Amino acid sequence: MERRGYLIIAIIICLFAFSSCRELKVKVKHRHNQHHQLATYNHTLARILVQYASAVYMSDLTELFTWTCSRCDGLTEGFEVIELIVDVKRCLQGFVGVATDLNATVIAFRGTQERSIQNWVEDLYWKQLDIDYPGVDGAMVHHGFYTAYHNTSLRPGVLNAVQKAKEIYGNIKIIVTGHSMGGAMAAFCGLDLRLSLGEKNVQVMTFGQPRIGNAAFASYFNQIVPDTIRVTNDHDIVPHLPPYYYYFPQKTYHHFPREVWLYNIGFGSLIYTVEKVCDGSGEDPTCSRQVIAFNLSSVSGNSISDHLAYFGVQMGCDESSSCRMVMDPRVAAYGRTDLDGNLIISRDPSTPILKLDTDRGDKGSSV
Numbered sequence: 001m002e003r004r005g006y007l008i009i010a011i012i013i014c015l016f017a018f019s020s021c022r023e024l025k026v027k028v029k030h031r032h033n034q035h036h037q038l039a040t041y042n043h044t045l046a047r048i049l050v051q052y053a054s055a056v057y058m059s060d061l062t063e064l065f066t067w068t069c070s071r072c073d074g075l076t077e078g079f080e081v082i083e084l085i086v087d088v089k090r091c092l093q094g095f096v097g098v099a100t101d102l103n104a105t106v107i108a109f110r111g112t113q114e115r116s117i118q119n120w121v122e123d124l125y126w127k128q129l130d131i132d133y134p135g136v137d138g139a140m141v142h143h144g145f146y147t148a149y150h151n152t153s154l155r156p157g158v159l160n161a162v163q164k165a166k167e168i169y170g171n172i173k174i175i176v177t178g179h180s181m182g183g184a185m186a187a188f189c190g191l192d193l194r195l196s197l198g199e200k201n202v203q204v205m206t207f208g209q210p211r212i213g214n215a216a217f218a219s220y221f222n223q224i225v226p227d228t229i230r231v232t233n234d235h236d237i238v239p240h241l242p243p244y245y246y247y248f249p250q251k252t253y254h255h256f257p258r259e260v261w262l263y264n265i266g267f268g269s270l271i272y273t274v275e276k277v278c279d280g281s282g283e284d285p286t287c288s289r290q291v292i293a294f295n296l297s298s299v300s301g302n303s304i305s306d307h308l309a310y311f312g313v314q315m316g317c318d319e320s321s322s323c324r325m326v327m328d329p330r331v332a333a334y335g336r337t338d339l340d341g342n343l344i345i346s347r348d349p350s351t352p353i354l355k356l357d358t359d360r361g362d363k364g365s366s367v
């Protein structure tokens with residue numbers, strides 16, 4: 001009899017647990033239905049921004065600063081870098097500059113430089129929601145992604161350069177982009193520009209970005225930075241990590257909208273890419289989520305190669321070296337180093353762009 005009693009109590013607890021789960025789900029759905037606004041996807045802009053997100057991976061700082069690197073042409077030609085920020089200790093990199101053709105300040109962050117992308121992806125699986133996003137009830141984010149932007153030399157460098165750009169170019173639009181972890185940093189940066197600088201015209205577009213916070217955070221993010229597009233590519237595994245569990249909407253990671261999912265259809269030589277603009281939930285079940293099956297121990301249907309090329313543009317480092325930097329002494333003169341050895345290379349945007357004869361024989365020194 002006693003066992004039976006426990007059983008009934010257990011069942012009642014379960015019922016309560018489930019009903020509260022359901023209730024939570026309804027609440028979350030409800031909140032997500034009140035999207036403030038959803039970004040309009042612009043294919044042309046995506047093709048341009050992916051090139052910025054690719055270029056920021058380049059390790060030759062001279063070529064990057066003077067916008068002469070091998071990835072610094074095509075749709076990004078004529079970009080004027082104002083500041084290049086390198087956090088040496090944590091191997092982070094970002095730049096701020098002005099794209100006059102877009103009439104915008106463009107900020108880009110580099111993704112992880114780890115030797116093994118495979119290991120980095122496996123670690124992502126276990127990332128915890130371990131820090132409260134300040135000032136927002138119930139919003140939690142991943143500490144590592146949060147601090148990569150907020151607690152490094154990247155943030156002060158970026159904010160300073162944005163102010164400098166404003167002095168010359170006025171209140172032009174600010175576009176923030178990045179791939180992989182760089183996308184996570186771009187998201188925190190976009191939010192920060194709205195909150196700290198009160199910038200009104202902020203647009204975020206990320207590529208292959210992991211999840212960074214829970215549902216409450218996603219909802220807040222959408223409210224503050226509605227003009228956000230999160231591009232995912234076919235079977236890219238990274239946007240599915242850290243995992244999202246449908247039955248525990250409040251407890252797990254949850255993407256903010258708006259996803260645009262790229263996938264290929266066709267056979268043989270007749271393959272073309274569809275760009276599916278997803279719903280306002282952030283976790284549209286008919287977008288990339290549909291091709292990923294989770295079971296308790298792993299993720300299937302995943303691909304790392306789909307993570308490393310977006311719109312046919314190579315993402316990731318140019319060489320297998322991890323966190324190597326190359327710099328010409330003439331550019332080093334524009335740089336300053338802080339106590340931690342972090343590097344900021346900047347120029348006054350009102351001065352002419354530095355022109356170097358990029359003689360390949362003289363690659364400068366490794367830092």
Ligand SMILES: *[C@@H]1O[C@H](CO)[C@@H](O)[C@H](O)[C@H]1NC(C)=O
Pocket residue numbers: 042043044045102
């Ligand atoms: C899309 O972006 C491009 C590049 O910024 C711009 O020229 C074009 O007008 C935009 N299209 C729409 C429909 O906004």
Ligand SMILES: *[C@@H]1O[C@H](CO)[C@@H](O)[C@H](O)[C@H]1NC(C)=O
Pocket residue numbers: 147151
């Ligand atoms: C930021 O860094 C400082 C010094 O390294 C540390 O004391 C602080 O706890 C960090 N903040 C967060 C949120 O991790």
Ligand SMILES: *[C@@H]1O[C@H](CO)[C@@H](O)[C@H](O)[C@H]1NC(C)=O
Pocket residue numbers: 103171172173
């Ligand atoms: C650039 O954007 C600003 C702010 O939106 C606007 O006032 C200005 O007219 C734009 N310039 C061009 C050339 O479109």
Ligand SMILES: *[C@@H]1O[C@H](CO)[C@@H](O)[C@H](O)[C@H]1NC(C)=O
Pocket residue numbers: 295296297298299300
């Ligand atoms: C879970 O995924 C792994 C790896 O793809 C596979 O070996 C295993 O059989 C799957 N388990 C279930 C229950 O589907």
